[in-house]
Amino acid sequence: MLKVESLTKIFRGLKAVSNVSFEMGEGGISGMIGPNGAGKTTIFNMISGFFRPTEGRVFYRGRDITDLPVHKYTGEGIARTFQIMKPLAHMNVLDNVVSGAFFGRNENRGYADAKEKALEIIEFTHLADKRHFLAKELGTADKKRLELARALATRPDLLLLDEVMAGLNPIETDEAMELVRKINRSGITILMIEHVMRAVVDLCSEILVLHHGERISFGSPEQVMNDPLVIEVYLGKDDGYGISRN
């Protein structure tokens, strides 16, 4: 479904992502892990059109989408969330989701349709009783859910989730995991960046490990967790960043 070919991104001499390739099939949940600054978000930005890769291509359903303008991606069925949450702060929860429901792969319909679609998704993401709250008034867990809801409203086939569990307590993390599973069961392929190891191991069927912009491992959770290179990166003393045990 998604194929990334030798993706490289250089920011003013800094190689943030270096020659990363991977492929993922339809229907599953894949994970991307690695220490802070490993280049995960940068890869997301290249897959979703926010950054042009310095080198390499991105293929989606066999089509080269690397040079598509950024607003065309939801029309192709690719939606994303942001690690640094970007709620539509002065709009309420319902309007946040309605915005998504007017775009992406939704046919051009009126407000009543968009609202109906949005209410469905708000119900699905457990935000129904907060639908009149302004986005800026929500707590972290609800803000993360709202990011998800707005992305879902564009009716994607592929959902890119950038650390949707960061900053959640264990109970909220469980709820978020359940939601991700539910989204996946509804037929949406998921690629998620996540630091919460429990979630990654539990949810993902395959995991890509990045370090200093390079792909150092790829495979099932067991394979990856037993990869000596991965163990060294996470437990070695070369940099202070570890995996949050949440």
Add this chain to the structure above:
Amino acid sequence: MSKTGKIFLAALAFAIACLLPMIMGDEPYIIHIFIMSFYIGSISMAWNILGGMTGQLSLGHATFMGLGAYLTATLVIKADVSPWIGMAASFLVVGLMAAVIFYPCFVLRGPYFTLATIAFGETFRNLLMNWPYVGQGQGLLMPFGDDDFWAMRFLSKMPYYYMSLFMLIGISLAVWRLDRSKWGYAFKTIREDEDTAAAIGVDIARYKLYATFLSAGFTAVAGAFYSQYLRFIDPEIMMTVFSVEFVLPAIIGGISFVAGPLVGAILIIPLSEFLRAHFAGVVSGINIIVYAVILILVIFLKPSGLLGWLREWSDKRRLTRVPEKGGGHA
């Protein structure tokens, strides 16, 4: 407020507005204040499409107003075209002009965009100042004559009262519809966060273009009206102070509310006209000082404006009541 409550309030306001001149009788000065309120309210409403909904704070709207006024006046004087046609032409021509001229400015954010709009306004004002065809600094005087609907020419202020009222209602209805449309949501999403807008699939440049077109177009329509109502225009009408005057009602009422400019205009314009009439001899420019003070107060105390304050208050009341049961669909 409930939906029926809102409709009732709107109907009541409409009925009062229609009957007002009959109640007031022949008070040209009072009628004039109302006409100015409706006229400035219309432009503030139009400004809000770009400034409030889309978040691109323009201080160039006096220019769009002036361009509409000049285009219409020129058509009337030089080509004997009806101002009604001038109005429609203003919408299209000025809307398109604004969209084309602002297009390169869209990469500018925040105050830089605002500065560009001021520069744009000054450029046009100077252009008209020095263009003999449109009378340079002397401006243009509309032809005299008997009352004539087709020529939008009336001795009494009454027809202008209704014209400005219907103009305000028309633009308000358009904005109200826009607010609930795909375009409206694109505009608001851009205002809130351009990255999020792009991520859900909003073509930012394209929708900013639409917002500019509509905002400038409607403003030019009001400008066309202005030229026929006052029957005299000069480049002074494009001064940035007037742009500020157009922005004020929206900010006071609340720029994130469709009715914000309406509420603001009803409160501020009569006050400003009163000050201008009674104190202009004593302290010239007093209305501008008062504007500045009000603006500073609103921005510091309640940036969401009067309606924002009202909503917070009613939210608080709702939250202290027993919560309604269930989280079903609204």
